[in-house]
Amino acid sequence: MKLTYIILIGYLISAVFIYGQTQLTIPDTLSGTNFNLTVKSGTVNFYPGFVTNTMGVNGNYLGPTLILRKGEHVQINVTNSLTDTTTIHWHGMHVAPENDGGPHTVILPGTTWQPQFTVMDNAATYWYHPHLHKKTNEHVTKGVSGFIIVRDSNEAKINLPRRYSVDDFPIVVQSRAFDANKQFLFKSELDSVILVNGTKNPYLQVPSQVVRLRLLNGSTERTYNFGLKGNKSFYQIAGDGGLLNVPILFTRLRLAPGERAEILVDFSSMQGQTTYLMSYASDLSNGIIGARQVGMGINGIPNYSNNKLNGADFNILRIDVIAPTVNPITTIPTSLTTNIPWNTASVNATRILTFTSTGGMMNVVGPFVINGVPFNMNTINYNVPLNNIEIWELRNQTLVAHPFHIHDVQFYLLDRNGSAVPSNEKGRKDVVLVLPLETVRFITKFENFSNSMVPYMYHCHLLTHEDDGMMGQFLVTNTTDVEIENPSLPNEFLLMQNYPNPFNPSTVIGYQLSIAGHVTLKVYDILGREVATLVNEYQTAGLHHSQFAIINSQLPSGVYLYRIQAGYFTETKKMIISK
Ligand code: C2O
Ligand code: CU
Numbered sequence: 001m002k003l004t005y006i007i008l009i010g011y012l013i014s015a016v017f018i019y020g021q022t023q024l025t026i027p028d029t030l031s032g033t034n035f036n037l038t039v040k041s042g043t044v045n046f047y048p049g050f051v052t053n054t055m056g057v058n059g060n061y062l063g064p065t066l067i068l069r070k071g072e073h074v075q076i077n078v079t080n081s082l083t084d085t086t087t088i089h090w091h092g093m094h095v096a097p098e099n100d101g102g103p104h105t106v107i108l109p110g111t112t113w114q115p116q117f118t119v120m121d122n123a124a125t126y127w128y129h130p131h132l133h134k135k136t137n138e139h140v141t142k143g144v145s146g147f148i149i150v151r152d153s154n155e156a157k158i159n160l161p162r163r164y165s166v167d168d169f170p171i172v173v174q175s176r177a178f179d180a181n182k183q184f185l186f187k188s189e190l191d192s193v194i195l196v197n198g199t200k201n202p203y204l205q206v207p208s209q210v211v212r213l214r215l216l217n218g219s220t221e222r223t224y225n226f227g228l229k230g231n232k233s234f235y236q237i238a239g240d241g242g243l244l245n246v247p248i249l250f251t252r253l254r255l256a257p258g259e260r261a262e263i264l265v266d267f268s269s270m271q272g273q274t275t276y277l278m279s280y281a282s283d284l285s286n287g288i289i290g291a292r293q294v295g296m297g298i299n300g301i302p303n304y305s306n307n308k309l310n311g312a313d314f315n316i317l318r319i320d321v322i323a324p325t326v327n328p329i330t331t332i333p334t335s336l337t338t339n340i341p342w343n344t345a346s347v348n349a350t351r352i353l354t355f356t357s358t359g360g361m362m363n364v365v366g367p368f369v370i371n372g373v374p375f376n377m378n379t380i381n382y383n384v385p386l387n388n389i390e391i392w393e394l395r396n397q398t399l400v401a402h403p404f405h406i407h408d409v410q411f412y413l414l415d416r417n418g419s420a421v422p423s424n425e426k427g428r429k430d431v432v433l434v435l436p437l438e439t440v441r442f443i444t445k446f447e448n449f450s451n452s453m454v455p456y457m458y459h460c461h462l463l464t465h466e467d468d469g470m471m472g473q474f475l476v477t478n479t480t481d482v483e484i485e486n487p488s489l490p491n492e493f494l495l496m497q498n499y500p501n502p503f504n505p506s507t508v509i510g511y512q513l514s515i516a517g518h519v520t521l522k523v524y525d526i527l528g529r530e531v532a533t534l535v536n537e538y539q540t541a542g543l544h545h546s547q548f549a550i551i552n553s554q555l556p557s558g559v560y561l562y563r564i565q566a567g568y569f570t571e572t573k574k575m576i577i578s579k
């Protein structure tokens with residue numbers, strides 16, 4: 001009896017080792033200048049006997065890795081085969097707002113969006129994911145996202161591993177929650193299952209030489225504190241938006257949702273051995289989601305302490321070291337690039353963004369807001385003049401850490417609570433984790449792209465917080481080609497009504513003008529192209545009550561912006577035509 005018992009235990013343990021692990025999926029690559037991406041629904045068997053409904057790009061879960069070259073002009077055809085509207089955003093890339101894929105640039109089911117842009121970014125690891133207002137979490141959780149690897153001539157000169165899936169591996173880590181039927185749950189506090197590139201319990205074979213891992217935290221809320229088992233050290237060579245000046249030696253590397261890091265690991269002397277990429281979350285400071293504690297008592301996150309990953313050290317990826325390849329990289333470069341941050345002496349504007357919880361100071365669940373207001377699709381929070389160099393000061397007045405992300409630009413951190421930032425945060429970044437009660441300042445420049453209609457976003461990259469309204473938007477405007485918006489409404493002109501929206505068969509925009517002059521209404525499509533102009537002229541002073549009627553039947557279904565202008569008064573609003 002006793003013997004059977006021991007054998008059974010032994011069998012179960014070996015079953016876990018032999019059958020429990022799956023070779024890590026490495027996404028296919030697409031390269032060139034023309035890309036076809038189809039966002040679709042699919043299914044995956046994450047658990048034997050269960051079919052999980054997923055979404056993916058050109059496949060069932062996640063999407064291909066896009067390999068782009070700096071300086072090349074690319075066209076991307078994004079077809080939406082879902083039954084739901086979506087968008088695709090090129091996270092970290094410097095593109096015009098109409099090509100950025102933010103929440104205004106919706107792709108209706110059955111349609112294709114065709115952004116085109118010149119790749120202006122430095123070699124680094126970027127990613128793409130949906131950005132539909134209030135639905136980013138759902139679409140990303142179900143599986144819509146992929147890597148973008150940008151290559152450039154500076155990086156090409158350095159002796160680095162760059163053979164995709166040979167000595168250079170993309171690694172996206174996503175914690176997920178499943179319900180009893182093994183469907184994804186969007187309540188992310190139950191996220192106790194780790195998927196790496198969509199693989200559960202993965203292992204990866206690496207050659208015994210210097211290997212590059214491109215780490216992306218693609219989770220909804222969870223921060224990881226990456227490390228290799230046994231405190232084996234590694235070098236960080238790049239952050240979100242480019243190479244660091246020099247490789248930096250670490251045994252731990254914290255990455256919040258949205259952040260990327262490229263690391264080099266020297267496996268030269270480890271052939272035949274196994275190690276693990278882990279998260280040492282027991283070292284994360286309280287208030288970071290993934291740490292032992294976030295909030296207290298009734299103010300805590302429900303079920304937080306029941307999630308076995310929180311505050312624990314856990315395996316993410318088993319790494320088996322096999323024979324070296326031909327022409328292996330065996331050395332770590334001594335220098336990489338020269339990052340030159342903008343000078344604070346040339347700053348044109350400083351903006352202060354304060355994060356608070358609408359549930360009060362002790363609340364760690366939110367909804368959280370920036371400067372007291374939740375995101376509103378129809379409100380432009382900032383107008384940034386083209387070519388401005390600005391400091392953004394992020395003041396976190398909550399007890400939870402928020403990874404702040406801004407579109408359009410890469411930034412350089414100036415300080416954290418007035419002190420110097422760690423050396424691996426001195427490169428170009430587009431996400432920064434702002435700790436509880438911390439103030440972080442960055443400097444950036446808004447160059448190359450302006451559009452008086454289509455805004456860029458900034459937001460918390462905890463997707464639940466983003467969807468709940470911890471987001472704002474800004475226009476980059478060029479004063480040489482557009483009028484400056486006058487925020488105060490002149491007495492002579494009053495916008496009375498614009499209703500209903502969406503509306504058929506016509507949208508009515510009423511106003512009142514008490515002076516002579518003309519009122520102009522222009523309608524733009526989401527790419528900023530003017531599709532209609534209407535002008536009403538008044539020869540005499542006196543109270544003119546009038547209205548514009550946009551006959552919707554003349555415009556195809558879609559999202560539009562209309563701009564009404566009378567003297568110095570300008571107002572831009574969104575209009576949806578659906579038939
Ligand atoms: Cu990765 Cu605005 O997002
Ligand atoms: Cu982004």
Ligand code: CU
Nearest residue numbers: 402460462465
């Ligand atoms: Cu947040």
